[in-house]
Amino acid sequence: MPDRRRADARRNYARILAVAEEEVAAHGADASLEQIARTTGVGSATVRRHFPTRRALLEAVSHKRIEALRVRAQDLTGAADSRGALLEWLGDVVAYCASARGLAAALVYDGVAPDPVHDNSCSAMLEEAGDPLLRRAVRDGAVATGVTVADLITLAVGIVLATEHHPDPTAAADRLFGLAVAGLAGQGPAAT
Structure with a gap:
């Protein structure tokens, strides 16, 4: 039985x-x-x-996309341009979050520890996947020290959540991500 x-x-x-x-x-x-x-x-x-929680449901629904982003980070790890590789991966995170409803909400840091039943949270998986890309970019002097993958994912999620009700959320999120990457120094949006 x-x-x-x-x-x-x-x-x-x-x-x-x-x-x-x-x-x-x-x-x-x-x-x-x-x-x-x-x-x-x-x-x-x-x-x-x-x-048991809405987050657990969103994480389960988002698992395949998170796994694809993890694999993508691995594929980019050996790229010659470490900054470009990191930005390409972050662009993929933004694009996935913008196109997959609920994924950004699964990544929001809310101060609550992950559900012990679902100990591999989406954010933790992404942080682990992006860490080698960020470490290499920092080592190459392409990204400032002190930046964390959690910072970058929070930025990506914030952009996606801010644009989710836009008529074309993917395009709006991509534009804002480009602005965030380029800064406001007149460089224009970075290619992502």
């Missing part, structure tokens, strides 16, 4: 996650947990058992 419940729990998790992906794509971080439960055909307690 315990094996059957585990199999049922796995099936429920997969169904809930599939529905949650659709709901988050349609409604962003404010997707209704109750609607997810209704559409899945389970009780809201079942949804909350699998995803």
Whole structure:
């Protein structure tokens, strides 16, 4: 009997996650947990058992994109231009967050420790992925010392959250990211 419940729990998790992906794509971080439960055909307690917090749900929905960003950081680690590699990766973070509703909300630093059930938070995964890129750029003198990957992700998330209701959020986020990278010294937006 315990094996059957585990199999049922796995099936429920997969169904809930599939529905949650659709709901988050349609409604962003404010997707209704109750609607997810209704559409899945389970009780809201079942949804909350699998995803005890909204952040846990958003992190699960965002996991594939975060993994793609982690792989992208690895691919860029050996690039000749360390600053360019870091900025290209950050541009990808901005683009992914702007195009994937709910991803920026999963990355927001809210001072709350990650849910112990979901100990590999999206932010922690991104920080770990981006760290080699940043360390190399700092070592090459291309980025100021004292800058952290958390700082850069916070900047990216802030840009995405500020533009999420823009008619073209991806273009607006990309423009603001370019301005942030170039600064206001008349250099114009950096190519990302």
